[in-house]
Amino acid sequence: MATRRSRAAARMMMAPAVVLLLGWMLVPLTMTLWFSFRRYLPMRGGDLGWAGFDNYVRFVSSSAFWPSIQATLVIVGGVLAATVALGVLLALLLDQPIWGQGVVRVLVIAPFFVMPTVSALVWKNMFMDPVNGLFAHLWRLFGAEPLAWMSEASLPSIVLIVSWQWLPFATLILLTAIQSLDREQLEAAEMDGAGPLSRFVHIILPHLSRAVTVVILIQTIFLLSVFAEIFVTTQGSFGTRTLTYLIYQRVLESQNVGLGSAGGVYAIILANIVAIFLMRIVGKNLDA
Amino acid sequence: MGRIVLEQVAKRFGDAEVIPALDLEIEDGEFAVFVGPSGCGKSTLLRLIAGLEDVSGGRILIDGADATQMAPARRGLAMVFQSYALYPHMTVRKNIAFPLRMAGLDKAEIERRVQSAAAALNLTDYLDRRPGQLSGGQRQRVAIGRAIVREPAAFLFDEPLSNLDAALRVGMRLEISELHKRLRTTMIYVTHDQVEAMTMADKIVVLQAGRIEQAGSPLELYRAPRNRFVAGFIGSPRMNFIEGEEAGRRGAFAIGVRPEDIALSREPAPGAWEGVVGVAEHLGSDTFVHVHETGLAETITVRVSGETPCAHGDRVWLTPREDAIHRFDAQGLRIA
Amino acid sequence: MAREHSPRRKALLTVAAWTAGLLIFFPILWTILTSFKTEAQAIADPPLFLNFDWTLENYAAVQERSDYMRFLWNSIVISGASTLLGVLIAVPAAWSMAFVPSKRTKDILLWMLSTKMLPAVGVLYPIYLIFIELGLLDTRAGLTVVIMLINLPIIVWMLYTYFREIPVDILEAARMDGADLRAEILYVLAPMALPGIASTVLLNVILAWNEAFWTLNLTAANAAPLTAFIASYSSPEGLFYAKLSAASTMAIAPILILGWFSQKQLVRGLTFGAVK
Numbered sequence A: 001m002a003t004r005r006s007r008a009a010a011r012m013m014m015a016p017a018v019v020l021l022l023g024w025m026l027v028p029l030t031m032t033l034w035f036s037f038r039r040y041l042p043m044r045g046g047d048l049g050w051a052g053f054d055n056y057v058r059f060v061s062s063s064a065f066w067p068s069i070q071a072t073l074v075i076v077g078g079v080l081a082a083t084v085a086l087g088v089l090l091a092l093l094l095d096q097p098i099w100g101q102g103v104v105r106v107l108v109i110a111p112f113f114v115m116p117t118v119s120a121l122v123w124k125n126m127f128m129d130p131v132n133g134l135f136a137h138l139w140r141l142f143g144a145e146p147l148a149w150m151s152e153a154s155l156p157s158i159v160l161i162v163s164w165q166w167l168p169f170a171t172l173i174l175l176t177a178i179q180s181l182d183r184e185q186l187e188a189a190e191m192d193g194a195g196p197l198s199r200f201v202h203i204i205l206p207h208l209s210r211a212v213t214v215v216i217l218i219q220t221i222f223l224l225s226v227f228a229e230i231f232v233t234t235q236g237s238f239g240t241r242t243l244t245y246l247i248y249q250r251v252l253e254s255q256n257v258g259l260g261s262a263g264g265v266y267a268i269i270l271a272n273i274v275a276i277f278l279m280r281i282v283g284k285n286l287d288a
Numbered sequence B: 001m002g003r004i005v006l007e008q009v010a011k012r013f014g015d016a017e018v019i020p021a022l023d024l025e026i027e028d029g030e031f032a033v034f035v036g037p038s039g040c041g042k043s044t045l046l047r048l049i050a051g052l053e054d055v056s057g058g059r060i061l062i063d064g065a066d067a068t069q070m071a072p073a074r075r076g077l078a079m080v081f082q083s084y085a086l087y088p089h090m091t092v093r094k095n096i097a098f099p100l101r102m103a104g105l106d107k108a109e110i111e112r113r114v115q116s117a118a119a120a121l122n123l124t125d126y127l128d129r130r131p132g133q134l135s136g137g138q139r140q141r142v143a144i145g146r147a148i149v150r151e152p153a154a155f156l157f158d159e160p161l162s163n164l165d166a167a168l169r170v171g172m173r174l175e176i177s178e179l180h181k182r183l184r185t186t187m188i189y190v191t192h193d194q195v196e197a198m199t200m201a202d203k204i205v206v207l208q209a210g211r212i213e214q215a216g217s218p219l220e221l222y223r224a225p226r227n228r229f230v231a232g233f234i235g236s237p238r239m240n241f242i243e244g245e246e247a248g249r250r251g252a253f254a255i256g257v258r259p260e261d262i263a264l265s266r267e268p269a270p271g272a273w274e275g276v277v278g279v280a281e282h283l284g285s286d287t288f289v290h291v292h293e294t295g296l297a298e299t300i301t302v303r304v305s306g307e308t309p310c311a312h313g314d315r316v317w318l319t320p321r322e323d324a325i326h327r328f329d330a331q332g333l334r335i336a
Numbered sequence C: 001m002a003r004e005h006s007p008r009r010k011a012l013l014t015v016a017a018w019t020a021g022l023l024i025f026f027p028i029l030w031t032i033l034t035s036f037k038t039e040a041q042a043i044a045d046p047p048l049f050l051n052f053d054w055t056l057e058n059y060a061a062v063q064e065r066s067d068y069m070r071f072l073w074n075s076i077v078i079s080g081a082s083t084l085l086g087v088l089i090a091v092p093a094a095w096s097m098a099f100v101p102s103k104r105t106k107d108i109l110l111w112m113l114s115t116k117m118l119p120a121v122g123v124l125y126p127i128y129l130i131f132i133e134l135g136l137l138d139t140r141a142g143l144t145v146v147i148m149l150i151n152l153p154i155i156v157w158m159l160y161t162y163f164r165e166i167p168v169d170i171l172e173a174a175r176m177d178g179a180d181l182r183a184e185i186l187y188v189l190a191p192m193a194l195p196g197i198a199s200t201v202l203l204n205v206i207l208a209w210n211e212a213f214w215t216l217n218l219t220a221a222n223a224a225p226l227t228a229f230i231a232s233y234s235s236p237e238g239l240f241y242a243k244l245s246a247a248s249t250m251a252i253a254p255i256l257i258l259g260w261f262s263q264k265q266l267v268r269g270l271t272f273g274a275v276k
Helices: A004-036 A054-061 A065-095 A101-113 A116-127 A134-141 A154-179 A183-191 A196-224 A243-253 A257-287 B042-050 B092-102 B107-120 B136-148 B166-183 B194-200 B218-223 B228-233 B245-249 C007-034 C057-064 C068-099 C105-116 C120-134 C140-164 C168-176 C181-192 C194-210 C226-234 C241-261 C263-270
Strands: A038-041 A046-050 B004-013 B016-026 B031-035 B057-062 B077-080 B154-158 B186-191 B203-208 B211-216 B240-243 B254-257 B262-265 B273-282 B286-292 B300-305 B315-320 B326-328
Touching (some): A004 A257, A004 C068, A038 A054, A038 A257, A065 A101, A065 A196, A065 C007, A116 A134, A116 A154, A116 C007, A116 C226, A196 A257, A243 A257, A243 C120, A257 C105, B016 B211, B031 B042, B031 B194, B042 B077, B042 B186, B092 B107, B136 B166, B166 B194, B203 B228, B211 B228, B228 B240, B240 B300, B262 B300, B286 B315, C007 C241, C068 C140, C068 C181, C120 C140
Parallel strands (some): B031 B186, B154 B186
Antiparallel strands (some): A038 A046, B203 B211, B254 B326, B262 B315, B273 B315, B286 B300
């Protein structure tokens, strides 16, 4: 509780942050909404008037739409599956008493700090190049024909790169969650005769469920807008055009702002659905 | 100087009325103790005086000036918090100097005052330590030091001893009392411990649900509690209350007898209350005998001076001192 | 609960964990190694691991690209300035939410976080247009502001959680001691929250350094930071592995080191406190 004086001060001190974020949200959002109802082609005549729901219909009915949704889902789903599964395993491993735990932790976390353009380029050229890439060498070592990763297995390649970037995040959060587990609970279960597997299934996994949910929600929000990794590798070709990339192309490459804006509105709605679930979890935590 | 007057001061949090309008005067140099069960509004009242909360109505006068709308810093009051609220990143010296630095005093003057406060509180050897390196009692003294250097109009203490262990508490209680005798500055002290209230106060203010049940000197409250709540709250062990026929015989709805005003005998005595000993607590100097099965109240506690060979199950007879019986009406108010 | 595990088990687990750790770290290690090879050695078949002639020529070559320093400088200025600006705006806001909470505090906080969830591509054109109108396109100032805004919710959030751990008593004591709001924040709150403020700064410098949507779309030659510099290797130059590696190493090294210091804060900052 506080006094009128401190409440007045609080409002003043909060104002800059609130006003800035409000502007940052409302102004572009309103413009996107406005454009999405216009025929707006900056290079071909500019604003050509009201379009009704034309852009929304055209965006969804274009031949690129469903493949882009598919590519988005494959990337988001693939990365989530890989990072959560491997993340749980890694977190369990790192939670064990081992020599050099700190160093291993540092090694595992490192990829998260690599800027997306670097990781995408390093993977694309030095690992996945069909001639000089490390994978090509490895394939040849076993007598196999090297794979042209970026064209023949484009989506799995992107999933691999992005998973590598996000695995540390998932691992770190799951590890934090595991470490918050009450050791006595595990010992009690051991006393009750539960083996390692049933301890994992009945105690550790339920304890992790909340952290897993958080990992999934936060990663989904970031993964939905994966951009640089595609921008510097395939430029959206070979079936890697995600919803984000499709919108980007509509807006900046083909300069069809109306159409792109309608796509943007779809993307915003999609992200908000995920965000609502995330906010519920965060909000509950605020009360605690 | 430090005469503090509350006129019709009230506090509401939303719809909840924490303190209905009350009046109170605290004289210059007085040691006033606000006492009451937890949630009675005593800390809120202190925070209203400090200016850390706004009043919902009424006026607060400090030395005759209306301080109701003044910022805490401008009221000339110093506060010692329950948690001590020391600045953990500053040394003891800097902690004590902080209010002086805020007041813009020059360095030499600050150092002089810090030194004299530290000397008075036995803190000279600890001036370069951080609060984290001090014991509970030392932290308490730093908090007091930070308060006295400002030479405030009045000190406000918010349950300052509740985080100390029992032995230290008695020591600090004496130190604070002595400080008051030496400085003769107004002090307002909040506690839930009636022993602290009785031993330290010039004036005790008993609060319940935000209302002042009684204000007066410790002995006034002890001898003539205005109602059953005050009677039960002041004095340890608690006063025994008896309702029904025994009370009716004395023209009251309920009567109260303090444990020390009851004589205990192991032989039947005329007019005595008969009962069975439940537990006898032997303190050495005194024995508290808890007597059951009197048919008057669930338990009647008797204080016997020195040792007494009472044991569980013994049959005893209790005789109250008639002139020490307090009488209360059906509303719980004292019958004079 | 330090329980004795058999050394055999510990050894086994150690091998497993180190294998996993090295495997994950390998792409970075490989990049660093390659940066010290000649171009020919970089594509040698079979690949050379440590048995090559170590050289610094790639670093020299990348340095010589006259513009490398400018990209680096842009990265430093943009991530530093956006974080600093963000902290300056966020400290008062976090103070308000942590110490003068009202019924709306929680809603405001959640709303701020929700702005972080807005997909950038959804507002790409409006921002682009605004930037053109205001002459901010390809300027460090423009990018600083945008990156500050996308990280502001995280900064506010992190500071809020750190501030909440500071007992309000101490701030009230400062108020009683005659401190005004400025003194209260400057002399009491900020020093006490310094570890938290430092972590917040660290994590946000990292996030700003690695931001790769707005930096790619709102810059050209002048204000482009290292993310864009590396992206320029995506075409033919990317085939010069050794130079690509040297450039990459230089782009990630500072942040990798900062990142290792901030791993604990990462969880707090990026999960918005949902995992503790």
